[in-house]
Amino acid sequence: MKTAVIGTGMMGQHHVRLYSDIKDSELVGVCDQNAEQTERLCGLYGGNPYTDYREMLDKEKPDAVTIALPTYLHRQATMDCLDAGIDVLVEKPIAKTVEEAQEMIAEAKRLDRVLQVGHIExxxxxxxxxxxxxxxxxxxxxxxxxxxxxxxxxxxxxxxxxxxxxxxxxxxxxxxxxxxxxxxxxxxxxxxxxxxxxxxxxxxxxxxxxxxxxxxxxxxxxxxxxxxxxxxxxxxxxxxxxxxxxxxxxxxxxxxxxxxxxxxxxxxxxxxxxxxxxxxxxEPLRVEIESFMQCCRDKSTPLVTGEDGMEAxxxxxxxxxxxxxxxxxx
The missing domain is CATH 3.30.360.10 (Dihydrodipicolinate Reductase; domain 2)
Known part of the structure; x- marks a missing residue:
């Protein structure tokens, strides 16, 4: 399964590390506006560095993506990934507002894609x-x-x-x-x-x-x-x-x-x-990502759904x- 990470803050860096290590995951891309950061992470863990996630989606065509951006950017990045036919694990909180979360959930259902929220505990x-x-x-x-x-x-x-x-x-x-x-x-x-x-x-x-x-x-x-x-x-x-x-x-x-x-x-x-x-x-994050990837393969319901994230x-x-x-x- 081709995987990628958008956002390389503290949590995003851990997602990069684990996608590079988990069996059946091929880390193909890492994206952040901090070019030095993405190049460093790709040097350590593989994949290609990007500063524009849309370019990464177009060139690498990942099957599954983690979105670990600042909260106010979650909605747009999630919608773009879903529309590109990609399953999404979005870090919590799911979005800035309940209305944004509702849009993300509706789009995932419309396109029959997996939308999991990163409530790691x-x-x-x-x-x-x-x-x-x-x-x-x-x-x-x-x-x-x-x-x-x-x-x-x-x-x-x-x-x-x-x-x-x-x-x-x-x-x-x-x-x-x-x-x-x-x-x-x-x-x-x-x-x-x-x-x-x-x-x-x-x-x-x-x-x-x-x-x-x-x-x-x-x-x-x-x-x-x-x-x-x-x-x-x-x-x-x-x-x-x-x-x-x-x-x-x-x-x-x-x-x-x-x-x-x-x-x-x-x-x-x-x-x-x-x-x-x-x-x-x-490591809970490893278990979370492995569970997410299994849902992507099976098209099954995640342990933490978009609705769960929206209610929290x-x-x-x-x-x-x-x-x-x-x-x-x-």
Missing amino acids: RFNPAVTQLKERLEAGELGKIFTIHSRRQSPYPGRITDVGVASDLATHELDMMRNIAQSEVTSMTADVSKVMNTDNEDIVLGLLRFENSILGILDVNWVTPTKVREVSVTGENGMFTVDYLNQNLTFHANYAAEQSERTEWFKTKFGVTEGDFTRFRVEKK LALALKIVECGNHNKCKR
């Missing part, structure tokens, strides 16, 4: 195991999903705020875990880094199935935190995305089936066993709006 092995355990009923009924995604301010991002850049990851993860849609939310946002966009977001979301989502995202924490905790009847699962760890704190009372109903009511939740599960470590974007934009109005209905 869906491919994290710890998250994969978490989903398997939740689906097996090990947690029982889910009560809350608490997502924390925090880091220092990234100077490389200037066109969107922390809601679109970081919160979209966690909002997508919440929907994926809850298997439900948001009905209402409260939120607060702040701008403390003297930028035009928000850099702190705190949100509380209510899902249709009564699960509560707690969102804590910012660009002002001097260390990276990437964590989601899911609390339910039988205890709490926690995923550390960075270290690919999955742990479980059991509810001791839930383990004691012989206890009376009175005792369960009076002493219903106590600390039980702590378990750290074995997780086979893998819509929620992120709504949270920013709610920051000034306290409570919003979806």
Whole structure:
């Protein structure tokens, strides 16, 4: 499969590296306005360097392309690739606006092309195991999903705020875990880094199935935190995305089936066993790209669809709006 990458920022460079290494992928082109950057990457990983992606599409005729441009350029580049008969993996957020995302989704459907959105944490092995355990009923009924995604301010991002850049990851993860849609939310946002966009977001979301989502995202924490905790009847699962760890704190009372109903009511939740599960470590981006290429071959539905990306974007934009109005209905 002939592959190419448009945009060679931090994420784009990793896509280039992996397309050059993944079996059955022939990296044919790398495009960015920074000619020195593309030439350097092609020297390391192969493919031909371009500064105009339309020229690259015309000359190299790739089968599949990653778009890792600044967000405001996603729509046009995606539409051009789809119209050229190319399957697309577009980095998150899918687009600048929901309307742009809708156009991209409609065009992919019209042309019967694959459109996958780069919500990388869906491919994290710890998250994969978490989903398997939740689906097996090990947690029982889910009560809350608490997502924390925090880091220092990234100077490389200037066109969107922390809601679109970081919160979209966690909002997508919440929907994926809850298997439900948001009905209402409260939120607060702040701008403390003297930028035009928000850099702190705190949100509380209510899902249709009564699960509560707690969102804590910012660009002002001097260390990276990437964590989601899911609390339910039988205890709490926690995923550390960075270290690919999955742990479980059991509810001791839930383990004691012989206890009376009175005792369960009076002493219903106590600390039980702590378990750290074995997780086979893998690079999530490699898994994501391999999954994308398989969808291109099979013309199957991606794990993260355009609709998923659009819903995460819509929620992120709504949270920013709610920051000034306290409570919003979806």
